[in-house]
Amino acid sequence: MKKLHVLFLFIMMIAVTVTSCDDEPLEGVFSVTGDGSDPDAIDPDSEECQTAFDVLAVTQATFSGATASNYAQACEAYSIALQATIxxxxxSSGELQSMLTSLGDCSTADPCLQARVATNVALAAFSNASSDNEEQLCVAYSNALSAQIAACGDADGNIQLTIDSLNCGGDCAAAQEATLVAQEEFNAVDTEDEDALIAACQIYTAALEEEIAACGDEDGSLTAILxxxxxxxxxARDGFVQGTVGGEFINFNTTNVSINGSLLSVVSTDMDRGDTFKFDIVLEQTGDNVMQNTILTVGGVVHTPSIEATTPFVNNITANDGTTIVGTFSGAFTNSDDEEVLTVDGVINIVY
Incomplete structure (x- = not known):
């Protein structure tokens, strides 16, 4: 403590010298060793040097958090501490002199420089972290880096790369971050794009499972999402027309209804597969087998209804009021090669 007190007195002596000389640079030779010995005989491992760095750390931290009202004072104290430490x-590396030069005359606040200094302070603390505070200091360092990007930019992306390389919370924190990203991507998917939605769902599910494994799920909220x-x-959603075609479920999730007099022409499309289901119907006509010109295109192959098959194509329309078409269909379709495709559980629920 005595050494620290002596060094503070030395720093204040320099401050008086600087302010009394109208901010002119220091000149001459100063003996700072206490015994009048040659100041050029510097010992970086001496107690005086360690004390100097302790004082420097205090002024550095104060400068990094300075506001507009106390910036000049904090900057000058930091500048004096840098001179004393040198x-x-x-x-030998020139780093201290480089920082001293960057401070300039302390007349104008430099948020970018403060952010850089704050990052150095956070890095120093993180580098000396213990197992008890490592995560906390890692987060502080990451936040300081983010603040530096905000204040200074990150043209080459190196600061962001440093942030990305940090693993402040271990496997649990990494798993939580991965789940958050997967959730955002899942929520952003077009609900009519079934393939994309299913893929995003699978990624989200895997991320949730990883988070449960790494962090646990004490309140059961993650399991509930799963x-x-x-x-x-x-x-992705109930299509306007749905059905099992050739043993495979198809969701025709978009529909276009055009009107020509009293005749409605309907085209429903599975946007993911490109398959279509088309039919015409007279407005307000309901009942059995009232659909006309029905065409099913699957995998690029056109199929038409077969009424002569073992399971003939049938349909029943229960609503057709000018705003909705509701009904069911099932049975066989055939292509130009007389190959049969069976439809099962066909449902029509069109609102236009």
């Missing part, structure tokens, strides 16, 4: 410890997601195989 005098006592030397500066249960809601299910097996990710459900269609």
């Amino acid at each position: 005098a006592v410890c030397g500066d 249960e809601d997601l299910g097996d990710c195989s459900s269609p």
Whole structure:
């Protein structure tokens, strides 16, 4: 403590000298060793040097958090501490002198420089972290880097790369971050794009499972989300026309209805597969087998209804009021090669 007190007195002596000389640079030779010995005989491992760096750390931290009202004072104190440290410890790398030069005359606040200094302070603390405070200091360092990007930019992306390389919370924090990203991507997917939605669901599910494994799920909230997601195989939404075609479920999730007099022409499309289901119907006509000119195109192959098949094509329309078409269909379709495709559980629920 005595050494620290002596050095503070030395720094204040320099401050008086600087202010009394109208901010002119220091000139001459100063003996700072206490015994009048040659100041050029610098010992970076001396107690005086360690004390100088302790004082420097205090002024550095104060400068990094200075506001507009106390910037000049904090900057000048930091500048004086840098000069004292150079005098006592030397500066073979030139880093201290470079920072001293960057401070300038302390007349104008430099948020970018403050952010850089704050990052150095946070890095020094993180580099000396213990197992008890490592995560906390890692987060502080990451936040300081983010603040530096905000204040200075990150043209080459190196600061962001440093942030990305940090693993402040271990496996649990990394898993939580991965889940957050997967959740955002899942929520952003077009609900009519079934393939994209299913893929995003599967990624989200895997991320949730990883988070549960790494962090646990004490309140069961993550497990509840998993249960809601299910097996990710459900269609993105109930299509306007749905049905099982040739043993495969198809969700025709977009529909266009054009009107020509009293005749409605309907084209429903599975946007992911490109398959279509087309039919005409007279407005307000309901009942059995009232659909006309029905065409099913699957995999680029055109199929038409077969009424002569073992399971003939049938349809039943229960609503057709000018705003909705509701009904069911099932049965066989055939292509130009007389190959049969069976439809099962066809449902029509069109609102236009």
